[in-house]
Amino acid sequence: MKLITAIIKPFKIDDVRDALAGIGIQGMTVTEVKGFGRQKGHTELYRGAEYNVDFMPKIKIEVAVADSLLDQTIEVITESANNGKVGDGKIFVVELDQVIRIRTGETGEEAI
Amino acid sequence: MENQIFELAYAMDTFYFLICGALVMWMAAGFAMLEAGLVRSKNTTEILTKNVALFAVACTMYMLCGYEFMYGGGYLLSGIETTGGIDAAAALAAKAENGFDGDSVYSGASDFFFQVVFVATAMSIVSGAVAERMKLWAFLAFAVVMTGVIYPIEGGWTWGGNEVPLIGALDYSDYAGSGIVHMAGAAAALAGVIFLGPRAGKYAADGSPRAIPGANLPLATLGTFILWMGWFGFNGGSTLKLSGIGVANEVANVFMNTNAAASGGLIAALLVARIMFGKADLTMALNGALAGLVAITADPASQSAAMSTLIGAIGGVIVVFSIVGLDKLKIDDPVGAISVHGTVGIFGVLAVAIFGDASFGGQIIGLLVIFVWVFVTSSIVWLALKATMGIRVSEEEEFEGVDMSECGMEAYPEFTS
Numbered sequence: 001m002k003l004i005t006a007i008i009k010p011f012k013i014d015d016v017r018d019a020l021a022g023i024g025i026q027g028m029t030v031t032e033v034k035g036f037g038r039q040k041g042h043t044e045l046y047r048g049a050e051y052n053v054d055f056m057p058k059i060k061i062e063v064a065v066a067d068s069l070l071d072q073t074i075e076v077i078t079e080s081a082n083n084g085k086v087g088d089g090k091i092f093v094v095e096l097d098q099v100i101r102i103r104t105g106e107t108g109e110e111a112i
Numbered sequence: 113m114e115n116q117i118f119e120l121a122y123a124m125d126t127f128y129f130l131i132c133g134a135l136v137m138w139m140a141a142g143f144a145m146l147e148a149g150l151v152r153s154k155n156t157t158e159i160l161t162k163n164v165a166l167f168a169v170a171c172t173m174y175m176l177c178g179y180e181f182m183y184g185g186g187y188l189l190s191g192i193e194t195t196g197g198i199d200a201a202a203a204l205a206a207k208a209e210n211g212f213d214g215d216s217v218y219s220g221a222s223d224f225f226f227q228v229v230f231v232a233t234a235m236s237i238v239s240g241a242v243a244e245r246m247k248l249w250a251f252l253a254f255a256v257v258m259t260g261v262i263y264p265i266e267g268g269w270t271w272g273g274n275e276v277p278l279i280g281a282l283d284y285s286d287y288a289g290s291g292i293v294h295m296a297g298a299a300a301a302l303a304g305v306i307f308l309g310p311r312a313g314k315y316a317a318d319g320s321p322r323a324i325p326g327a328n329l330p331l332a333t334l335g336t337f338i339l340w341m342g343w344f345g346f347n348g349g350s351t352l353k354l355s356g357i358g359v360a361n362e363v364a365n366v367f368m369n370t371n372a373a374a375s376g377g378l379i380a381a382l383l384v385a386r387i388m389f390g391k392a393d394l395t396m397a398l399n400g401a402l403a404g405l406v407a408i409t410a411d412p413a414s415q416s417a418a419m420s421t422l423i424g425a426i427g428g429v430i431v432v433f434s435i436v437g438l439d440k441l442k443i444d445d446p447v448g449a450i451s452v453h454g455t456v457g458i459f460g461v462l463a464v465a466i467f468g469d470a471s472f473g474g475q476i477i478g479l480l481v482i483f484v485w486v487f488v489t490s491s492i493v494w495l496a497l498k499a500t501m502g503i504r505v506s507e508e509e510e511f512e513g514v515d516m517s518e519c520g521m522e523a524y525p526e527f528t529s
Contacts, residue, residue, distance in 0.1 A: 046395070
């Protein structure tokens with residue numbers, strides 16, 4: 001099992017959610033986050049004076065998947081979140097030791 | 113029958129005065145919301161506390177001694193007839209003698225009520241300029257002197273008809289107080305800001321100004337609308353009466369022109385900000401509406417609606433350049449009060465000479481008298497406060513927000529249990 005963490009542009013969240021649902025992903029966790037990568041921040045004007053926005057607002061999606069679904073999941077996230085511009089985000093994949101469904105006590109892929 | 117008509121006119125003028133006073137009182141709410149919107153959320157409770165407290169201080173000090181200094185109304189209002197001692201026959205006789213075209217005759221208490229809310233307006237101007245870093249109690253101590261002495265003395269020289277020492281009577285025309293109220297408040301604010309210094313983080317190491325965006329633009333917008341509405345009482349009530357066809361028409365003109373000037377100011381500031389900064393800066397548009405109002409306040413009665421729109425628009429242009437200019441001079445004014453009320457207040461007074469029939473000399477001397485008096489006396493009071501109780505919170509308190517250090521409560525508390 002793998003835990004996929006994807007950082008995407010906020011306006012892409014509906015596309016990504018629909019695409020993941022389309023391949024049978026049944027759950028995800030979404031967090032509003034801020035950060036920077038190659039896009040860096042930008043400056044804005046308020047009453048004629050500049051100020052820096054160092055951290056860009058992003059959406060973080062966390063999805064746990066069975067190993068068999070990993071490649072397909074990465075593929076649909078990459079496709080649906082792609083805007084062709086700097087700042088589209090990143091996908092991180094880490095090994096998942098265990099998953100437990102709290103209500104039933106099921107473990108492993110049954111619990112995903 | 114004739115007596116009953118004069119009684120009715122007396123009642124109508126008094127009622128009009130009171131309603132206008134209530135509208136001006138509501139401007140205190142406008143200032144409170146505007147300032148609460150343009151500061152950071154960590155300083156919200158404190159700026160609201162300053163706004164409500166300064167209003168109460170102004171009303172109390174003006175009753176104690178301010179009204180005496182300005183209009184000779186006696187300490188504790190001993191000079192005006194209030195409950196019990198009112199001579200109805202004398203009031204009726206005066207009303208009948210003056211008729212509908214002469215000087216206004218109305219209840220003495222209504223005159224005090226209308227004047228006292230103007231004092232609070234002048235003081236409200238100060239609170240926005242010194243926001244986010246001044247000690248609450250030093251500010252209120254200043255409010256005591258400003259509303260009890262500094263403003264009433266210069267108000268006495270202008271509206272009160274008192275002679276200025278060494279200069280004599282002024283030849284100065286200022287209908288509702290572009291200079292007497294607004295520029296005076298801004299002069300006190302300017303002195304305060306100079307001795308207080310800019311907010312921490314306002315200027316980069318190389319001296320370039322940095323933006324500190326306000327926390328709540330809906331509140332700032334609501335505050336501007338409230339001020340806009342209250343201004344109908346501010347300018348409209350300054351006609352001092354309503355009864356009679358000629359006077360009623362003048363009142364209607366004042367309302368129309370006040371509204372027109374605010375609109376002109378807003379449009380002009382919005383366009384100038386769009387051209388200068390590339391985006392429609394809402395806060396500048398709000399300041400533009402207020403600048404239009406301040407600009408027309410010195411002469412809202414005699415101009416046409418089109419001229420009033422133009423005068424307001426000039427005010428709206430001036431205010432944007434003034435805000436950017438003061439920013440560069442390291443005069444940190446979070447809400448733009450010194451520009452809106454001071455720079456544009458000066459323009460409003462001069463506009464009476466440019467577009468109306470006042471003399472340039474009289475207007476300039478009047479402005480100088482008001483500015484020098486208010487700026488010098490305010491500076492003395494600020495310096496005295498600085499030397500004794502201190503006027504600025506500590507660096508750490510400023511960083512944490514004055515809500516906690518001065519009031520001990522947050523405006524938007526979270527994680528309480």
